[in-house]
Amino acid sequence: MVSSRRETTTGGPTGRRLTAENRERQIVEGAIAYFAEVGLDGHTRELARRLGIAQPLLFRYFPTKAALIERIYQEVYLRRWDAGWEAVVRDGALPCLERFRRFEIDYQRRIDDYAWLRIFVSAGLKGFDLPSRYLGMVRERIFAPLLEGMRAESNLPSPREQPLAPDEFELLFGIHGALVYVGLRSRVYGIDGTPDRDAVRAAMLDAALPGLLATHRRVVIAGGPKG
Amino acid sequence: MVSSRRETTTGGPTGRRLTAENRERQIVEGAIAYFAEVGLDGHTRELARRLGIAQPLLFRYFPTKAALIERIYQEVYLRRWDAGWEAVVRDGALPCLERFRRFEIDYQRRIDDYAWLRIFVSAGLKGFDLPSRYLGMVRERIFAPLLEGMRAESNLPSPREQPLAPDEFELLFGIHGALVYVGLRSRVYGIDGTPDRDAVRAAMLDAALPGLLATHRRVVIAGGPKG
DNA sequence: GCCCTTGTTGATCGTTCGCTCAATAGAAGG
DNA sequence: CCTTCTATTGAGCGAACGATCAACAAGGGC
Numbered sequence: 001m002v003s004s005r006r007e008t009t010t011g012g013p014t015g016r017r018l019t020a021e022n023r024e025r026q027i028v029e030g031a032i033a034y035f036a037e038v039g040l041d042g043h044t045r046e047l048a049r050r051l052g053i054a055q056p057l058l059f060r061y062f063p064t065k066a067a068l069i070e071r072i073y074q075e076v077y078l079r080r081w082d083a084g085w086e087a088v089v090r091d092g093a094l095p096c097l098e099r100f101r102r103f104e105i106d107y108q109r110r111i112d113d114y115a116w117l118r119i120f121v122s123a124g125l126k127g128f129d130l131p132s133r134y135l136g137m138v139r140e141r142i143f144a145p146l147l148e149g150m151r152a153e154s155n156l157p158s159p160r161e162q163p164l165a166p167d168e169f170e171l172l173f174g175i176h177g178a179l180v181y182v183g184l185r186s187r188v189y190g191i192d193g194t195p196d197r198d199a200v201r202a203a204m205l206d207a208a209l210p211g212l213l214a215t216h217r218r219v220v221i222a223g224g225p226k227g
Numbered sequence: 228m229v230s231s232r233r234e235t236t237t238g239g240p241t242g243r244r245l246t247a248e249n250r251e252r253q254i255v256e257g258a259i260a261y262f263a264e265v266g267l268d269g270h271t272r273e274l275a276r277r278l279g280i281a282q283p284l285l286f287r288y289f290p291t292k293a294a295l296i297e298r299i300y301q302e303v304y305l306r307r308w309d310a311g312w313e314a315v316v317r318d319g320a321l322p323c324l325e326r327f328r329r330f331e332i333d334y335q336r337r338i339d340d341y342a343w344l345r346i347f348v349s350a351g352l353k354g355f356d357l358p359s360r361y362l363g364m365v366r367e368r369i370f371a372p373l374l375e376g377m378r379a380e381s382n383l384p385s386p387r388e389q390p391l392a393p394d395e396f397e398l399l400f401g402i403h404g405a406l407v408y409v410g411l412r413s414r415v416y417g418i419d420g421t422p423d424r425d426a427v428r429a430a431m432l433d434a435a436l437p438g439l440l441a442t443h444r445r446v447v448i449a450g451g452p453k454g
Numbered sequence: 455g456c457c458c459t460t461g462t463t464g465a466t467c468g469t470t471c472g473c474t475c476a477a478t479a480g481a482a483g484g
Numbered sequence: 485c486c487t488t489c490t491a492t493t494g495a496g497c498g499a500a501c502g503a504t505c506a507a508c509a510a511g512g513g514c
Contacts, residue, residue, distance in 0.1 A: 017480050017491055039352050041268040044472065054493045059473060121348050124415040125266050131416035166421045167430065170409075174431045177408025178401040185400070188351040189358035194393050203394065204401045207442045208435065215434045244461055244510050271502065281463050286503060 024061050026051065032072055036115035040069060040122045073123070073130050076116055081137070082106070089146045096149040097209045100172070103142060104179055108201055112183035121188055143172045147216075154213060156220050165223045171216055175208045251288050253278065259299055263342035267296060267349045300350070300357050303343055308364070309333070316373045323376040324436045327399070330369060331406055335428055339410035348415055370399045374443075381440060383447050392450045398443055402435045 018026065030051045035042050044065055048055040062068040085107060089099045111117060124131040147168050148159050156162075179201045185191045194200050245253065257278045262269050271292055275282040289295040312334060316326045338344060351358040374395050375386050383389075406428045412418045421427050 016493095020491075023491080039266070039268070041266065043470080045470080055472090056474075056494085057492060060491075063473095065472065118352060121415060122352055124417060125345060125349055125352075127417065129417070132418045135412065135416060135418060167427070170421060170427045170430070171434070173408070173412070174405040174427075174434070177412075178405035181400070181404025181408055182397075184404075185362065188348060189362060190351060190354065190356070191359045191362060194397060200394070200397050200401075203397070203446075207398070207401070207438060211434060211438055219430075243463095247461075250461075270500080272500080282502090283464085283504075284462060287461075290503095292502065 020061075023057075027053075027058060027061055027068070028071060028075055031068055032076060032115045032119070035069065035072065035122070036118045040119070040126055072119065076119060077130065077134055080110060080116070082110065086141050086145070089142050089149070092149075096146060096153050097212060099149065100146055100175075100212075101205050101209060103146075104176065104205060105198075105202065108179050108183065109198065111180070112187070112197060114187050117183050117187040121184075138176075139169060139173075143169055146172065150213060150216050151220065154217050154220075156217065157224070162220070162224060165219070167219050167223060168216065171212065171219060175205070175212070178204055178208070247288075250284075254280075254285060254288055254295070255298060255302055258295055259303060259342045259346070262296065262299060262349070263345045267346070267353055299346065303346060304357065304361055307337060307343070309337065313368050313372070316369050316376070319376075323373060323380050324439060326376065327373055327402075327439075328432050328436060330373075331403065331432060332425075332429065335406050335410065336425065338407070339414070339424060341414050344410050344414040348411075365403075366396060366400075370396055373399060377440060377443050378447065381444050381447075383444065384451070389447070389451060392446070394446050394450060395443065398439065398446060402432070402439070405431055405435070 031047055034047045034050055038046075044058050045055045048058055058065075058068065062071065085103050088094070088102050088106075091099055094102070111120075120131055120134070144159075144164060147164050150156075151158055182197050182200055182204075186193060186197065258274055261274045261277055265273075271285050272282045275285055285295065289298065312330055315321070315329050315333075318326055321329070338347075347358055347361075371386075371391060374391050377383075378385055409420075409424050409427055409431075413420060413424065
């Protein structure tokens with residue numbers, strides 16, 4: 001990899017005197033892998049050891065450990081948000097169920113990732129607002145447009161006439177949660193289950209989507225005027 | 228702060244010189260609440276402060292912090308396992324879907340608990356085998372008998388003739404995960420969502436159960452001989 | 455009243471944490 | 485070859501960690 005001088009104990013030569021840009025990227029990627037593995041209470045000394053660098057070097061690039069973690073949030077969650085998701089759930093050329101299916105298949109493939117899932121729940125446990133803010137985005141930017149489309153497809157009142165009810169969101173979050181749980185069992189609970197989680201989630205969608213519109217209709221009508 | 232007879236800063240008088248039994252129980256319950264809140268990396272000094280006792284007293288009742296955490300596992304998970312669950316899923320007087328519904332409603336009510344859910348995922352993040360072992364119990368003691376009953380109800384080969392397939396378990400874990408996710412969003416991600424999570428889960432079951440047997444039949448037949 | 459048992463504490467040990475700073479060393483320009 | 489710039493490091497700070505131990509104090513039996 002690099003070079004006449006310096007190699008880490010793990011065998012990977014670090015190469016010293018990187019450009020600031022490269023070193024920063026190396027630190028961020030190493031921090032993502034490390035904190036995903038041991039949790040956000042991981043230690044800066046151990047992170048530095050894994051990177052093959054001295055611990056004070058971390059503080060040259062990030063003023064505090066908290067700042068490094070904040071950077072991880074941006075890198076793993078905000079940067080990986082796909083604007084295409086917001087487009088597909090509004091794609092009038094597709095039936096709503098197909099929009100939902102396409103979103104979930106793509107979304108789950110993106111977040112069924114060791115670092116994504118583990119740092120997400122780790123942040124939730126530490127009381128950071130990242131998970132609630134992120135799921136708020138899913139709710140408002142993905143599920144709300146989907147529910148609006150489902151209302152229209154079922155000839156039900158628009159959200160303007162009858163605001164979206166919590167129970168309608170729960171319908172989508174229920175299916176969503178079943179799909180997320182597949183990844184959680186593997187990445188967080190450490191269960192080496194079915195090899196092809198993509199296929200498992202596709203099957204779950206096949207089982208859950210056909211009845212969704214009818215259930216949604218019932219929920220909306222039950223929550224309608226004088227309901 | 229500490230007058231003649233000692234009181235904690237939180238207002239609750241600690242009362243010193245408890246019997247060993249009472250002190251131990253107080254420590255265990257306090258530790259459950261504390262580690263659930265801050266994670267298993269919480270500090271013994273802070274735990275002692277919240278209990279209104281000196282930190283070394285913890286080590287009189289538990290030799291190490293790890294031993295205290297091990298005790299928490301027994302208290303929160305193994306002791307709260309309900310033998311009735313294993314009975315109801317084998318109750319031949321009920322249709323399988325009703326057995327499943329009753330199990331899930333009771334089970335979810337038990338585990339939708341701040342300490343239960345947070346310590347569970349915290350243990351998973353720390354790489355402890357508690358979550359995988361616990362879900363292994365659910366799989367073998369709950370879902371396996373349920374699937375066997377569903378096979379019988381649908382006049383399909385028994386697990387003896389055709390072993391239970393991973394895809395069949397995923398069918399149940401899918402619905403299960405959707406229900407667990409309701410609690411996770413509230414207890415771990417900090418989303419104060421629908422007030423009545425019991426009702427939300429009941430609605431999810433109403434939506435998911437009716438199609439379950441038919442889907443299960445398809446899965447078993449697809450995975451059958453020369454499948 | 456006194457003693458004995460034992461629940462409880464203050465002081466403290468060795469280690470490790472996040473973080474700082476002066477000194478070092480590798481690359482680029484003359 | 486020498487200077488300049490800066491990425492990088494070794495040494496170390498104050499604080500907090502898990503854990504230890506001798507000393508203290510609250511009851512119960514005599």
